[in-house]
Amino acid sequence: MSDGFLFGMHYAKSKVAFGATDTVSRAILIQLADKRLGPLYRSCNMPFPIGHTAIGLATFETAQSPSARGSRLAPVLFITLLANLPDLDVLAGLILQGNGAVFHRGPTHSLLFALVAGYAASHLWRLWHRIPRFGFGLCSLLVFSHVLADMFLTSAPVSLLWPLEIYWTPGQNTWGQVVDMVLYQSYQDAGIAIAAVLYVLAVRMVRAALKGHSLNIFARKSIE
Numbered sequence: 001m002s003d004g005f006l007f008g009m010h011y012a013k014s015k016v017a018f019g020a021t022d023t024v025s026r027a028i029l030i031q032l033a034d035k036r037l038g039p040l041y042r043s044c045n046m047p048f049p050i051g052h053t054a055i056g057l058a059t060f061e062t063a064q065s066p067s068a069r070g071s072r073l074a075p076v077l078f079i080t081l082l083a084n085l086p087d088l089d090v091l092a093g094l095i096l097q098g099n100g101a102v103f104h105r106g107p108t109h110s111l112l113f114a115l116v117a118g119y120a121a122s123h124l125w126r127l128w129h130r131i132p133r134f135g136f137g138l139c140s141l142l143v144f145s146h147v148l149a150d151m152f153l154t155s156a157p158v159s160l161l162w163p164l165e166i167y168w169t170p171g172q173n174t175w176g177q178v179v180d181m182v183l184y185q186s187y188q189d190a191g192i193a194i195a196a197v198l199y200v201l202a203v204r205m206v207r208a209a210l211k212g213h214s215l216n217i218f219a220r221k222s223i224e
């Protein structure tokens, strides 16, 4: 059976499991999906934080005009946080149940979450002046870039339209496994990181060319 077929089946099972009225059927169906597809799912669980951060930075570069672009550490850290925010469900699962998979790719991997978290993030600067003042649209887009990356770059589904649909990741991810994945498997995102850097350079070149400026693609401040 192909990966696509297996995951299609798995997704269907997750949906049926969620729709099941009694918890026993739900548990059995989830277990079934877990047993058959858990190892396969784990082998396709990318991108990692590095990939999401690279995609977030590329998203920022696209959405933000060069004149508004700064070169400080705070925006990069803020972008990193927003682009990885949905995966806090792994941390929640580890802390609450000792299993990082238990809440993974549920409500935090949805359009609604991106909008709500984006709204909250766009007001955080009021709490501390060092927090960058990004607009609601940009903050939501950065969070949503994570959901889209998971959706298109991995085989396991996300809960895009939650609360209308929901997906729960099967399997078991302990603290050790999660730390191991982040520390030793992130190199698998090298392709995404390189693609993001090339994309950012291309965007800067096109913008500079359109304005008739020299192609100073490494300019850190406004090219005005």
Ligand SMILES: [Zn+2]
Pocket: 086, 087, 109, 146, 150
């Ligand atoms: Zn994710």
